Amino acid sequence: MFIFTFMTTIASPPILERLSVLGDETRTRILALLDGSEFTVSELCAVLQAPQPSISRHLKTLAAEGWVEARAEGRNRHYHLSPQLDEAARALWRIVHGEVGDASVYRSDAERARAVLEKRRMRATAFFAESAAEWDRTRAELFGSATGLAPLLGLIDPTWVVGDLGCGTGALTARLAPFTRRTIGVDRSEAMLSTAEARLHDIGTAELRCGELESLPVADGELDLAILALVLHYVVDPRAVLAEVRRTLAPGGRVLVLDMRRHDRGAGFSDAMGHVWPGFELERVEAWLADARFGSVRVQPLAPDPDATGPLLFLASARV
Numbered sequence: 001m002f003i004f005t006f007m008t009t010i011a012s013p014p015i016l017e018r019l020s021v022l023g024d025e026t027r028t029r030i031l032a033l034l035d036g037s038e039f040t041v042s043e044l045c046a047v048l049q050a051p052q053p054s055i056s057r058h059l060k061t062l063a064a065e066g067w068v069e070a071r072a073e074g075r076n077r078h079y080h081l082s083p084q085l086d087e088a089a090r091a092l093w094r095i096v097h098g099e100v101g102d103a104s105v106y107r108s109d110a111e112r113a114r115a116v117l118e119k120r121r122m123r124a125t126a127f128f129a130e131s132a133a134e135w136d137r138t139r140a141e142l143f144g145s146a147t148g149l150a151p152l153l154g155l156i157d158p159t160w161v162v163g164d165l166g167c168g169t170g171a172l173t174a175r176l177a178p179f180t181r182r183t184i185g186v187d188r189s190e191a192m193l194s195t196a197e198a199r200l201h202d203i204g205t206a207e208l209r210c211g212e213l214e215s216l217p218v219a220d221g222e223l224d225l226a227i228l229a230l231v232l233h234y235v236v237d238p239r240a241v242l243a244e245v246r247r248t249l250a251p252g253g254r255v256l257v258l259d260m261r262r263h264d265r266g267a268g269f270s271d272a273m274g275h276v277w278p279g280f281e282l283e284r285v286e287a288w289l290a291d292a293r294f295g296s297v298r299v300q301p302l303a304p305d306p307d308a309t310g311p312l313l314f315l316a317s318a319r320v
C-alpha cells in the first residue's frame, strides 16, 4: 500500500503575518521609535539597550515585511517607518501602539530617544552658531536665491487663474503655474515669448498669449490675480492699463504691481532699456489704482536687496 503525503503551503492571510511581526516586543519597541523619527542601528541599540546583532535581525524582519525602510547616508543606514505602509497595516499598528505605548518600557525608550535626538539638535545649533554670517550665501548656493519667498506660493488658491502680464521670458509664470488652475503669460514681444515657451512647454497649467497690455487678450473677469512685474514703466498710459487690467479681473480679484521707485539715474539708464518712465512715486501709483476703481490699495517700498544694482522697488496691491 502506498501512502501519498501531499505537502501544501498555505499562505497566511496578511493580517496574521502582520500580527506575527507585531507579536514581538522588541519589534514593536523599534516601530514605536521609528514612528515619526529616523534612527540608525547604533542609535536604536543605545535606546533599546540591546546588542547590535539582535537589533539588526529585527530590522531585517521588519524590512522584509514592509514595515520599515532605510536610507543610506555615508556609512550609516537611517531607518524609518515605511511611507508605503498600507492603510490596514497602519490601522493595526495604531491599535497595537495604543495598547502598549504607555507601558513603562516604551516610555523609557522614548526618554532615551529624546536624548539621542537632542544630541542631533545640538549639532544643528552648533552649526548655526558658527555659520550665521555665512548662512545667506550658503542658502543661496544650496537652494538658489529665489527660495526665500517660496513658502508664500502656498498662499495661492489652487483654483485661481493668474495673469502674468508682461511675462517676458516666463520666469514668474513658471514658478506660479504649478500652484494655480491656470497661469496665463501675456507679452507683446515674440522673442520673449519664444524663450518663455521653451521654459513652459511641459507645465500643463501654463499658457502664453501674445498681446498688448493696453488691450489684453484676456476675457472680462477671467483672472483671479493679475501681476505686472517690472512692466508698468514700459507703458505710456499706466492709468489706462490699470483700468484694462481691472476689466480682466473677477469680482474680488487682486492686482499686484512690482516696479521701480522713482530714480534719478538719468536718460542713459532709461534709454538703454527702452524705459518710458524713470520709476514711479508711490503716491502716484496709489492714485492711479484708485482712479481705476480698485479698492484696498496698498503701495509699499521693498527693502533693498544687497546684491541688486538697479533702482529700488515697490510693491502695490489692490482688489476689485
Ligand SMILES: C[S@@+](CC[C@H](N)C(=O)[O-])C[C@H]1O[C@@H](n2cnc3c(N)ncnc32)[C@H](O)[C@@H]1O
Pocket: 165, 166, 167, 168, 169, 170, 171, 172, 186, 187, 188, 189, 192, 211, 212, 213, 214, 228, 229, 230, 231, 234, 235
Ligand atoms: C522688463 S520685462 C519684465 C518681464 C517679467 N515680468 C519679469 O519680471 O522678468 C518687461 C516685459 O514687458 C513686455 N511689455 C512691455 N510693454 C508691453 C505692453 N505694452 N504690452 C505687452 N507687453 C509689454 C516686454 O516685451 C517685456 O517682455
